[in-house]
Amino acid sequence: MSTSVHVKPLERLSAAEAAAWHQVVAASMNHDLPGVPAPAPGQIHAQLTQPALGSRRLTWLASGADGVPVGVAGLRVFTSPGQEHLAELELHVDPAHRRLGTGSLLLSAVVEACLTENRRSLIAAAAADGPGEAFSERWGFRRALTLDHLMLRLDERPAAELPQITDTAPPGYRLAGWTGTVPDELADAFASAKNAMNDMPVGDLDYGSVAWDADRVRAMAKVIADRGDTLLTVAAVHDDGTMAGYTEILLPQGSGPRAQQYDTAVVPAHRGHGLGLWVKAAMVRRLRAEHPGVVEIETDNADDNVHMLAVNHRLGFRSYRRTRELQLDVPAT
Template identity: 55%
Template sequence: MDKVQRLRDVSDADVAAWHEVVVASVAHDLPGEPAPTLDQVHGHLATPGAGSRHLLWIARAEGVVTGVARLRLFEGAGRRHLGEFTLHVHPGHRRRGVGTTLLRTVARAARDEQRRTLVVEASSQTSGASFLEANGFTCALSLSLLLLDVAAARGVEEIVGTEHPGYRLTRWLGVVPDALAETFAEAKSSMGDMPTGKMDFGTTTWDTDRVRDMAEVVEKRGDTLLTVAALHDDAVAGFTELVIPVGDGTRAIQYDTAVVSPHRGRGLGLWVKAAMLDWLRAEWPAVREIETDNAEDNTHMLAVNERLGFRPLRQTRQYQCDPRMIH
C-alpha cells in the first residue's frame, strides 16, 4: 500500500528520489526528450514561482518512492482561486492507484486552500491525458510545442539588421534595469489579451516588484534569464525572455514574448526574437535548441516562430477541473 507524505523540509535524499521518478517518467512517456537535471529539480522544489507558494508530496511503497506531486498556489490578486499541479508516477509502479491517490491528495489540499480551479498540462501523446479526463478534467486549451535548432534558425542577421525607425534594441541579464522596470512591467501586462482558450487563469497584475521577483526566482533556482527589448522613447515597446536552465543548458526555454498594443504590426516581435538568437549564438554557444509553446489559435506568434525555423514537436493540452469534483 502506497503512503503519501507531505514534504515540509526537502532533503537531498528527497530531491534525488523526486529526480529519479521524473527522469523515469519522462523517458517512458516522451522518449528522446531531455529530462530535468538534478540541479533543476532542486531549484524548483526549493524555490516556488513568483507570487506563489507550493505544497509537495511523495508516495512510498516499501521504502521506495513511487510517485511525486507538486501543487502551486497563486497568491496575487486575481489568481487566488487557482492551483496548478504536476504529478509523476514511476512507470514501474503505474496502474496501482498511485496517481489517483496523489491526485486526491492534491485536490483535498486545493479545497482546503479555497481554490476553485486546478490546472495541469499533459502531452496528448501520453496516458496522462486519458487519466485526467477519467478524473473529471476537461481540456480548455490546446498548445503546439515547438523546437528550434539555434544554428539552423533562418534569416537572423537580416531580421536583426532591419530598420525600425523610432525603435532601438537593448538587452539585459537577470533583473530588469531600474530605468526600464516600470515600462517593462506595463509591457508584461500587455500579455493579458493573448489567447488562453477557456482556461480560468484569472488576471496577473505586473508591477515593478513582480517583474523583479520573477527574475530573482529564476536566479535562485540557478537558471539564467535573458531579455531582449525594443525601446521607443526609452520605454519598452516589446520584449522576449529566454531561460537557460542550470545543468545541461543545451535546450533553452522560451518565456514571455509580447508587444505593447500601440506598437503592434511593426514586426517588433520577430525583431526581438531574432536579436535574442543573435545574442545566444555569440555568447551562449552551448545552447543548441529553444523550446516554446503557443496556443493553437495564436496565429501571429505561430507565424513568427515558423519564420525563424521553429518546427512542431508535439501537442500538449491544458486541463482544468474544480477540485470539489475530485474525491
C-alpha cells in the same frame, strides 16, 4: 486501489526526498516524453526548495511497501491578486508502478488540499493523447487549451538566413538587452510591457490575470537567479521611452544545449511593425554570440495563436510535440 502505497506530504524536503522526486520524474518523462530532457537533480532540488513568484508549493511523495518511491505530486498554490482561485498540478508516477492506484491516491490528496485552500480551479499539463491526459480526463479534468511545442535548431539555421526584416530597426525603435534583473531605468517600462501578456490566448483556462509593476519584475528575476537559472531579455524601446515589446529566454542551470523560451509580447499600441520578429531574431543572434553551447530553443504557443506561430515559423521553429492544458473545476464543499 493500491493498499501497499503510502502517500506522505513533504514538509521540509531532505536530500533523499529530492533525489527520490528526481528519480520518479525522470522515469516518468523518459517514458511519456522521449526526447524531452528531464530536469537535472539540481533543478529539481531548486524547484522544490526555492520560493516561487506569487505562489507557494505543496508536495507529496508516494512510496511502496518496500520504501521505494513510486509517485510524486506538487501543487502550486497561486497567491497573487487575480489568481487566488487557482492552483496548478504536477503529478508523476513511475511507469513500472502505474495502474495500481498510486496516481489516484496522490490526486485525492491534491484535491483535498485544493478544498482546504479554497481553490476553485486546478490546472495541469499533459502530453496530448498520452497517458497523463487519459488519467486526468478519468478524474473529470476537461481540455482547456492545446499547446504546439516548437523547436529551433540553431546549428541547422545559419545567421545569414534570418529574415532581412530583422536586420534593421523599425523606424522609431531601438533594441535594449540585459541579463537577470532589468536595469532600473527600464524597470517601470518593462513592467508596463509585461502587462501585455494578459491578452495572450488561454483557451478556456480560468487562469485569471496578474498586474506587473517594477517590484514584481525584479522579484521574478531574483526567483530565477536564486534557483540557478539565467534569464536573458531583449526589448524594443520606442523613441518616447516606452517599451513596445520584449522576448525572454531561460538558460537552465548548467547551461545545457537547450534553452527555453519564456514570454514574448508586443504592446497592443505597437503591433503591426514586426517587433515580435525583430526582438526574437535579435535574441537568436545574442545566443549565438554569448552562449555558443546553446544549440536549440524550445517554445510553445496556443494552437490558435496564429500570429506568434507565424513569427516562429519564419524564424525556423518547427513543431515537434503537443500538450494539453487541462482544468478541473473543484467542487465546493
